[in-house]
Amino acid sequence: MELSQLRTLIHVAELGSLSKAADRIGIAQPALSRQIRMLEEELSVRLFTRHGRGMVLTDKGREILEHATRVMTELEEIRATASDLDAPLRGRISIGFPPTVADILSLPLVAAFRRTHPQVELRLVGAYTGHLLDWLHRGEIDVAILYDPNSARSLRSEPLLLENLFLIGPPDSGLSGERSIPFKDLDGKRILLPSTRHGLRTIVEQCAVEAGIALHIAIEADSYATLKDLVRHGHGWTILPLSPIHDDIAAGRLAAAPLIDPAPVRQLVLSYPADRPVSRLTRFAGETIADIVADHVERKVWPGRLLGRGQVRTP
Amino acid sequence: MELSQLRTLIHVAELGSLSKAADRIGIAQPALSRQIRMLEEELSVRLFTRHGRGMVLTDKGREILEHATRVMTELEEIRATASDLDAPLRGRISIGFPPTVADILSLPLVAAFRRTHPQVELRLVGAYTGHLLDWLHRGEIDVAILYDPNSARSLRSEPLLLENLFLIGPPDSGLSGERSIPFKDLDGKRILLPSTRHGLRTIVEQCAVEAGIALHIAIEADSYATLKDLVRHGHGWTILPLSPIHDDIAAGRLAAAPLIDPAPVRQLVLSYPADRPVSRLTRFAGETIADIVADHVERKVWPGRLLGRGQVRTP
DNA sequence: GAACAGATATAACTATATTGTATATCTCGA
DNA sequence: TCGAGATATACAATATAGTTATATCTGTTC
Secondary structure, X not given: OOHHHHHHHHHXXXXXXXHHHHXXXXXXXXXXXXXXXXXXXXXXXXXXXXXXXXXXXXXXXXXXXXXXXXXXXXXXXXXXXXXXXXXXXXXXXXXXXXXXHHHHHHHHHHHHHHHHOOOEEEXXXXXXXXXXXXXXXXXXXXXEEXXXXXXXXXXXXXXXXXXXXXXXXXXXXOXXXXXXXXXXXXXXOEEEEOOOOOHHHHHHHHHHHHHOOOOEEEEEOOOHHHHHHHHXXXXXXXXXXXXXXXXXXXXXXXXXXEEEOOOOEEEEEXXXXXXXXXXXXXXXXXXXXXXXXXXXXXXXXXXXEEOOOOOOOOO | OOHXXXXXXXXXXXXXXXXXXXXXXXXXXXXXXXXXXXXXXHHOOOOEEEEOOEEEEOHHHHHHHHHHHHXXXXXXXXHHHHXXXXXXXXXXXXXXXXXXXXXXXXXXXXXXXXXXXXXXXXXXXXXXXXXXXXXXXHOOOXXXXXXXXXXXXXXXXXXXXXXXXXXXXXXXXXXXXXXXEEHHHHOOOEEEEOOOOOXXXXXXXXXXXXXXXXXXXXXXXXXXXXXHHHHHOOOOEEEEEOHHHHHXXXXXXOEEEEEEOOOXXXXXXXEEEOOOOOOHHHHHHHHHHHHHHHHHHHOOOOOEEEOOOOOOOOO
């Protein structure tokens, strides 16, 4: 196995054609044909099926492609380590967030890029996890923060945060950050939540089961703004992360209290595609996001628990 | 950059000598000298310092070595994917655990290996995190479960579990799994804990600060068995994970209750060395441990919250 | 159905890269 | 000081990769 063979695999997989890959790489097509054949012989596996107009990866070929792209990522990391790239990164990156996360991270992330890599063109995309997953797979975004997509197709995800969810009520509800509410106390209360296809709803329903109560879901609304408004006007209570409620609490429009026994939480992960090499720009973005999240949690601006690797990160 | 150069880098780094590496690899020493030199020229970096009797990695060389070992790991994964190795793994592996974790995982882990890879020689090593870290770095163990070593030197860690800690009392203490105890209620109680260098102690003290109380540490003992005995004989209460207490509770010797507001938890991670390629045997062990932990948490045998990647794992 | 275009695979040859051999040079230990 | 162990360089030998030529196949168009 040689690096040139893995590079050829990657190019041919992307272009679907030895001839196009030859044009791209600047090497004669028969040389690429031979490289692929020798790789297939060494591994004793068919990487591509051939047809009259090109070639397509087999299932096994696709699996091997993922590892090949990781090899390329490690090689890029070797080069970057060797050169200690301090020159500002350039190029364009698309980063996806759930809307509430975008509210928290956008400004500090933009500030960090402006400070260290001003020539980078950022595209910040707010959408729900299902859409973000699609766009990651399609290559329309490079990296995304997602709520725990356990059944996600091939992604490489790093846990970021366990985010606490809070009970949100009107200002005269007596809810306070200083006094936790046992989940059982929600029995019989009018609760407003997003619809069943929303991950937050699933988490809250699991907590209700665990607490041994049935929730009275008075109204379903997928928009946090709508839920907030309804709560403000006394139509019931809701359960949301604290981050979109900060300003409302500070302005006396809403009140919030932690829930316990059980405490509803959800996991946020940072996800990259597994079938494309991850650029230095993308890795910088991921590291910067992780740093900002850590800072927010440590300053208790974002209530939750940091999750992370013991792995030392290069500065 | 070529794979042969990276392999040479790895061998020379390990043996400290081109001549020894030449013997090992079966290629003439001048060829290896030139490979290293060409790699250094391409990267514009010194990988080794030379002295009269061999050569030693520079700091930069060490960083690059880590990436090179990951390249080798990916290549091994490519070969394994290609061949769909179902043949039983062979060889020897050392796995480290904190003692209480060893109690939970040893039997099912041994059973899993016996069932799928009976020719593997397991060495299960119980020790505290500090020792396990040392042994991982020294190559004396291949993989370890650790309590969150955030300041650990270069390891590759994957979060496994947030483990809940419980209040442990004598059987007549009225403690029950059904009724959570607010942390504040520990104010004024006689508490028995491990010493300050024990990670659990740090977590509990942080919780006390958060609850706004001061803990009365009547006795310090690092042995869980000692703590249990002291509690049984009415010398106070302790705070431990539930797993070492299961049998004592079932036998009516001790009682336990969840703590809340805040709930003390600690993070377990699965750690591999970053400067050596991770063998398939080691990866199988890691995956098997993760599966067993997941099973225990799902059956509520091990109270806590699973942490994991969204990444699809090959079966 | 035939012709043509686009594609892959193979053979043979050429060019380039890598390895081996010989040996110079250096450092360290006895 | 000498010898052993080590690395570095020059040159020759060998192996590998790329190019050219061309056979073969498939799909599209007329």
